[in-house]
Amino acid sequence: MKHSESFADRLYYLGGVPKTKPMDIKVGKTLKEMVELDLKAETESIDLCKEIIKIAAEENDPTTRLLTEEILKETEEHADKFKRMLE
Numbered sequence: 001m002k003h004s005e006s007f008a009d010r011l012y013y014l015g016g017v018p019k020t021k022p023m024d025i026k027v028g029k030t031l032k033e034m035v036e037l038d039l040k041a042e043t044e045s046i047d048l049c050k051e052i053i054k055i056a057a058e059e060n061d062p063t064t065r066l067l068t069e070e071i072l073k074e075t076e077e078h079a080d081k082f083k084r085m086l087e
């Protein structure tokens with residue numbers, strides 16, 4: 001949620017309007033399934049962050065790039081935590 005708010009603030013600053021409809025949330029039936037779904041969501045977020053960083057660099061937007069790099073770092077830490085839990 002904190003990351004979504006950061007991206008929304010940045011979008012407002014750039015003159016855009018963020019989507020207000022959240023995506024569906026998948027909840028696992030077991031603890032293992034929950035962690036697997038969390039890991040999948042983090043992995044998808046990592047891919048999206050890398051894409052945003054690439055585009056921000058191409059568009060000469062260092063603020064968005066730096067913001068996204070910080071979010072990527074936290075997201076990778078979360079993914080690592082979930083990977084270790086599954087091991």
Ligand SMILES: [Fe+2]
Binds near residue numbers: 075
């Ligand atoms: Fe996370």
